[in-house]
Amino acid sequence: MGRWEPNARGRLAQAALELYGELGYEQTTVAEIAKRAGLTERTFFRHYADKREVLFDGSSALQELFVTAVAEAPESMAPIDAVTAGLEAICAAFDGRREHARRRQAVIVANAELRERELVKLASMSTALADALRRRGVAEPAATLTAEAGIAVFKVGFELWLTAPEEREMSQSMRESLAELKAVTARD
Amino acid sequence: MGRWEPNARGRLAQAALELYGELGYEQTTVAEIAKRAGLTERTFFRHYADKREVLFDGSSALQELFVTAVAEAPESMAPIDAVTAGLEAICAAFDGRREHARRRQAVIVANAELRERELVKLASMSTALADALRRRGVAEPAATLTAEAGIAVFKVGFELWLTAPEEREMSQSMRESLAELKAVTARD
DNA sequence: GGTCTGATGACAGTCACTGACATCGATGAT
């Protein structure tokens, strides 16, 4: 047994999600989150850079999953198809966790600061994606545009998945979203 | 003459841009901005909701320009072409102000909080754009994806323009960006 | 001259976030 309960970080994330859901983000103070987790405010800030970040703990892992899949896609694949392979990879990480995703997303959309931070995470994924594409030999501005397109597909596909009937697999929503993007940007 | 110097809002924006450039965003306090503008901190917050917003004063006008152009594009135009018409419209607002745009952009890219706020402004334009497209009869998720694609083209085109030789017109960079997006999303 | 209005100042307060230092259980060397 340690001197402290294990998984302080996880307890903080759990407490924050609960309190943001119960009271709302703005009405929740960091001191309250820390107290529910059995810690102090100062310790909260040792684990999370700010009050928003606690909701985005998994985002760097997700980004890594995405980027790795893009990097490992067959060399012969077109850039947009490599990105699609990345999308398939992260779908696996979400399937079966839809309820958690819904609760979290409801908290985020309810507050401007949290939506703002979500945009940062998506932009970070876009940048990392563009890097990965460049390492595959894709030139600029094609790399950036392909990455931006991929993130747009993800945003729309994610939303489709959250509101779709229960059986729907995320990868199906992603394919739907991608097909639509290709349709609207098609040359005449 | 009034009791107060005119254009308090503009003086605050000017002072903020200068100070953020001279000292950096984080090292500048709102009290300093207000003092340089000959006002008090409290008055700053009556004009701008927060310390970041002061750099984005023109963004709602820009959004309106964009949306109006999309709404007024000929009915027969495909969604992506209506968005292109909107891009052309905002290009006119930027041409001739490249130096100002560069100074402002340098301040923004130097700070994470400001980049975060910039993403919010772009996301807001995307949402407004999707609304305008829906009013043109475009269905979901095509409207959202077309809007996201349009914003991606704008981001890349804007960057191209800022770093291009002086003679380059913004609309030329935008066309270049759009062509590239169409190329990378082309069906095989 | 009186009244009303809108922009501003003055001031106290909350809370996110930081720096500095103390505490204490565990771990490993002696």
Added chain:
DNA sequence: ATCATCGATGTCAGTGACTGTCATCAGACC
């Protein structure tokens, strides 16, 4: 076993962004 060290936490005193409230004062309108 004892001791030095280390890492996670607590304590405390800040700073600065942002808000609520009330006072002030020039100009407009009567």
